[in-house]
Amino acid sequence: MRFLLVRDGTGTIQAVVFKGNVAPEVFEAVDQATQESSLTVTGTVKEDSRAPGGYEMDVSHCEIEQIAGDYPITPKDHGTAFLMENRHLWLRSSRQHAILRIRHEIIRAVRDFYDDNGFTLVDTPILTPAACEGTTTLFEIDYFGEKAYLSQSGQLYNEAACMSVGKTYCFGPTFRAEKSKTRRHLMEFWMVEPEVAWADLDDIMKLAEDFVSYIVQRVLEERKEELERIERDTAPLEKIEPPFPRISYSDAFSLLEAKGTETPRGSDFGGADETILSCSLDKPLIVHRYPKDIKAFYMQPDPEDSGFALCMDMLAPEGYGEIIGGSQRIHDADLLLERIREHKLPVKAFKWYLDLRKYGTVPHSGFGMGIERVVSWICALDHVRETIPFPRMLYRMYP
RNA sequence: UCCUCAGUAGCUCAAUUGGCAGAGCAUCCGGCUGUUAACCGGAGGGUUGUAGGUUCGAGUCCUACCUGAGGAGCCA
Known part of the structure; x- marks a missing residue:
């Protein structure tokens, strides 16, 4: 007799081939099957306590489609580099299969949440003409002789869309050319960004x-x-x-100082600080009102202290860190222009963005959530490279 | 860009103080058969990342480079 562990994409079952139950040539063919060989089996599924999962298929016929040879991934241990080199095959492993399915469910939930809450999906461009925050973090491409960049956020376009449809979201790939080599960074990742007219910081939290x-x-x-x-x-x-717990940047910093952080107050949290904050509670933690100097130009200043911005980050628990970053946007044309100049950004490129404040401007807010970091947290993975089918990482773009 | 560690068979790893380069799995051949990462017997498989250097002798020590991993910085 022969045991075949077969899968069809929905699940795995053990198929049993008894010598007497099939034609001799069928048994002979089954005998030649190797790991990852492809085949069609016909038979009767029955309960059997000896089978993994409690059920197995009693095979009556089997046709081999192809005999696989020297499949690189064996049931034994493999190193990360080898598995990444064979990512196209690694996806077949049961663990990777499960992660792919969870990622899909997360994406379905993202869409359903916004679709069912009155949001309109508006796709934002991937090719963009100007750098919002300098060009060092952007992938530059040649656009018929002009410089263009791969988008690192759909936010500015989202702000335009939300003045049309009120509540909008975009969901797509974003790119950054940061030379970050950590368990939380990819060069290409997927981000969902809602933007809501008339919403303030509390509303988007x-x-x-x-x-x-x-x-x-x-x-x-x-x-x-x-x-x-x-x-x-x-x-x-x-x-x-x-509700999730909320803490201001200032209070969070006092807490970290009590624990002996060496990060100077006024700068962004270091990796260790984020880990301390994100491990301290069993729910995601919302940190709000960071110093405006370490945040983006478009964030609305805190009316109670203009040194701080009406912004927020959400830190996932269990040490996973930042999954969401968002803010209330500046809706006053003069203030926005002032900030663009302060950040030494090309005013001309932001003409359309300033227009949004010129014609019927309203307070509005939004945030961005990185899908891979959420998958990583929900699956309790130790690196985002397993959260996306084909990760684009620093120094690795194969397969 | 910086710091640390690693690179030996297809894969995962050994190799004592610098002294004959090995095992398990995978592959191939044969046996066995209710197997679960099976078991038994046999076979093939190596420019020890690359280039130099020290030495009677280098997988092992030194230098440079390449590749990978972890971390830092950076991070709408």
Whole structure:
């Protein structure tokens, strides 16, 4: 007799071929099958306590499509470099299969959340003419003799769209040319960005916590089996529901200083600081009102202290760190122009962006959430490279 | 860009103080058969990342470079 572990993309089952139950040439063909060979099996599924999963297929016929030779990935241990080199095959492994399915569920939840809450999806461009924040972090390309850049955010275009449809979101790939080599960075990643007219900082903090909770609960409901297969402890995820704790940058810094951080007050948190904050609670933590000098030019100043910006980051628990960054945007034309000049940005390139403040401007806010970091957290992975089918990383673009 | 570590068979790894380059898995051949990362017997498989250097002798020590991993910085 022969045992075949077969899969069809939806699951795996053990198929048993008894010598007496099939034609001799069929048994002979099955005998030649190697790991990852492709075939069509016909038979009867029955319960059997000896089979993995409790069920197996008693094979009556089998046709071999192709005999695979020397499949590189064996059931034994492999190193990261080797698996990345064979990413196109690694995707077939049960763990990677489960992660792909969870990623898909997260993306479905993202779309459903906004679609069901009155948001209109407006696609923003990937090719953009000007750099918003300097060119060092952007991939530059030749656009018929002109310089163009791969988008690192759809936000500015989102702001235009939300003045048309009120509540909008975009979801697509974003790019950055940062030479970051950490477990949380990719050169190409997917980001979802909602933008809401008439919303202030408090409104989008609420939106963000509702959104993240919805995603987590949806994965818990729909991808239980996959979470089990990757051995994700779901107890911490079950606690993810609104409201999330909030803390101001200033209070967070006092807390970190009490724990002996060496980061100077007024600068952004270091990796270690973020880890301390994100491990301190069992829900995501919202940190708001960072110093305006370390944040983007378009953020609305805090009316109570203009040294701070009406912005927020959400830090995922269990040490996963920042998954969301957002803010209330400046809606006053004069102030925005002043900030563009302060940041030494080309005013001309922002003419259309300033127009948005010239014609019926309203307060508005939005945020961006990196899909890969959320997948990484929900799946409890130790590196974002496993969250996306074909990661683009510093010094690795194959396969 | 900087710091640390690593690179030996297809894969994962050994190799004592500088002294014969090995094992398991995979592959191939044979046996066995309710197997679960099976078991038993046999076979093939190596320019030890590259280039120099020290030495009677280098996988091992030194120098440079290449590649990878981890971290830092950077990070709408």
